[in-house]
Amino acid sequence: MTDESSAAERRRVTGRRREDAALDQAAFAEAFVALSDGIILTDAEGVVMSANPAAFMILGEDTLVGNVFEELLLVSGATRIQETDAHLVRRAWFPREERMGVLEMMSTSLPGGRALHTVRDVTAQAELLRLKEEFLMEVAHELRTPISGLIASLDLVVDDALNMPRNELALLAGALRRSALRLEHLVENLMDAGSIEAGTFQVRAQTASLKHSLSEAMAFIHPMLESKGQELVRAFEADADRVLADERRTTQVFANLISNASKYAPEGTRVTVAAKSIDGYVRITVADEGPGIPLDEQNRLFQRFFRSRTVREQAGGLGLGLSICRAIVHAQGGDISIESTPGRGTSVHFTLPKARHLAEEAED
Numbered sequence: 001m002t003d004e005s006s007a008a009e010r011r012r013v014t015g016r017r018r019e020d021a022a023l024d025q026a027a028f029a030e031a032f033v034a035l036s037d038g039i040i041l042t043d044a045e046g047v048v049m050s051a052n053p054a055a056f057m058i059l060g061e062d063t064l065v066g067n068v069f070e071e072l073l074l075v076s077g078a079t080r081i082q083e084t085d086a087h088l089v090r091r092a093w094f095p096r097e098e099r100m101g102v103l104e105m106m107s108t109s110l111p112g113g114r115a116l117h118t119v120r121d122v123t124a125q126a127e128l129l130r131l132k133e134e135f136l137m138e139v140a141h142e143l144r145t146p147i148s149g150l151i152a153s154l155d156l157v158v159d160d161a162l163n164m165p166r167n168e169l170a171l172l173a174g175a176l177r178r179s180a181l182r183l184e185h186l187v188e189n190l191m192d193a194g195s196i197e198a199g200t201f202q203v204r205a206q207t208a209s210l211k212h213s214l215s216e217a218m219a220f221i222h223p224m225l226e227s228k229g230q231e232l233v234r235a236f237e238a239d240a241d242r243v244l245a246d247e248r249r250t251t252q253v254f255a256n257l258i259s260n261a262s263k264y265a266p267e268g269t270r271v272t273v274a275a276k277s278i279d280g281y282v283r284i285t286v287a288d289e290g291p292g293i294p295l296d297e298q299n300r301l302f303q304r305f306f307r308s309r310t311v312r313e314q315a316g317g318l319g320l321g322l323s324i325c326r327a328i329v330h331a332q333g334g335d336i337s338i339e340s341t342p343g344r345g346t347s348v349h350f351t352l353p354k355a356r357h358l359a360e361e362a363e364d
Contacts, residue, residue: 037120042069044113058103058119060094069117074103085109091122102126143186149179181220185255189320192252196327203331207355208247210275210282211236216247217254224259228267232258235274240282243352249328250352254286256321257348261288265345281334281351292342301338302326325350 032039038055042048051064059074061067069075078090081104088107093100101123108116153175156164164172195201218232225232243250254273261271269289275282293301302322322338329336329350340346 037118040064040069040117040119042115042117046070046115049114055119058121069115075105078103078105096123139186139190143183146179146182146186149175150183153179178220178223185220185252188252189256189324192324192327193320196324201327201331203246203249203328205244205246205332208243208245208250210241210243210250210284210352213245213247213250214254214273216251217258220255221258221262224262225271228262228265230262230265230268231270233270233272235272237276240275240277242355243282244355245332245352246328249332253325253328253350256325257286260321260348261286261290261346264288265290277354278351280354282354283349283351285347285349287345287347289345292344293338293340293346294342298338298340302336322348 032052035052036054038052038058040048040051040055046068048064048067048069056062056064059072061072064072074092074094075090078092080088081091082089086109090105090107092103092105094103095101101121102125104120104122106118106120108118110116153172156172157169192201214234221232258271258273265271265288271289272285272287274285274287277283325348326336329352333353334351336348336350338346338348
């Protein structure tokens with residue numbers, strides 16, 4: 001290659017590199033503006049030299065450039081979480097609609113005394129962590145009651161089984177069975193919540209009796225109703241019993257809905273279970289005489305782990321029952337809804353296909 005051609009090649013390569021550098025700079029500028037995290041660059045004195053739009057929005061500041069970063073309102077009150085030679089991580093809390101918001105700030109040292117600060121709104125992650133911790137506490141609390149009942153009953157059996165009259169043994173056996181059923185119910189709900197989330201939840205629909213499912217559910221629910229002096233009222237129309245459904249799962253729906261009704265309603269009230277035929281379906285209603293649910297919460301009732309603030313303190317629970325009921329009902333071709341007026345009780349309606357109706361369709 002001659003000197004002339006070598007010089008031409010150098011000019012060509014150099015020109016391409018300059019173009020690439022310009023493109024890289026433009027792409028960097030676009031990314032800087034588009035980032036959802038706040039990015040702030042400060043000089044050796046800690047004065048803000050540049051900031052992207054997200055930084056203004058997250059920090060709630062109208063002006064940033066020219067201000068001292070450490071004197072910004074949310075930065076000055078932040079708590080140090082982690083500190084190394086190169087990085088400093090801080091968190092700041094700020095008021096939000098229902099709960100406190102959380103910001104996380106990471107400051108990274110740069111040559112010449114400058115620093116790069118990344119500001120991120122981690123409220124959602126913090127709320128998720130809070131819900132997880134709260135959920136684990138609730139699981140432990142919910143499991144403790146039936147386990148304590150089992151241990152107490154077993155202790156009596158171990159100490160006095162040979163001398164105990166048959167009627168007392170029968171009572172103990174009943175207490176053991178109720179505690180075991182409650183444990184089974186809790187574990188089943190936890191497992192179902194996991195399978196729903198994983199997309200592996202299944203039902204096996206066949207001709208089933210609603211009355212039989214309700215009777216099975218009462219083995220679990222009756223002690224709860226009895227302890228609060230509540231009455232279960234059945235109101236089934238003559239042709240509103242046979243459905244196409246998974247009988248075990250339908251029993252689970254009844255158990256969840258009636259236990260909710262009993263749990264949140266006052267002592268001495270009635271829980272009504274009604275069923276009637278509507279256009280090839282059976283519409284089942286579980287109604288209570290409880291405090292009702294605030295209107296602003298009703299669209300969140302089928303979310304996992306959600307519990308109304310009006311009853312959160314007075315009754316336990318994991319907030320899984322309604323989300324599982326919805327998954328079961330939808331998987332069986334039905335629908336589920338809630339009707340509630342504050343101070344006047346709550347009614348949960350769900351539908352299941354009538355077995356007879358489907359049989360007639362098959363014949364056609």
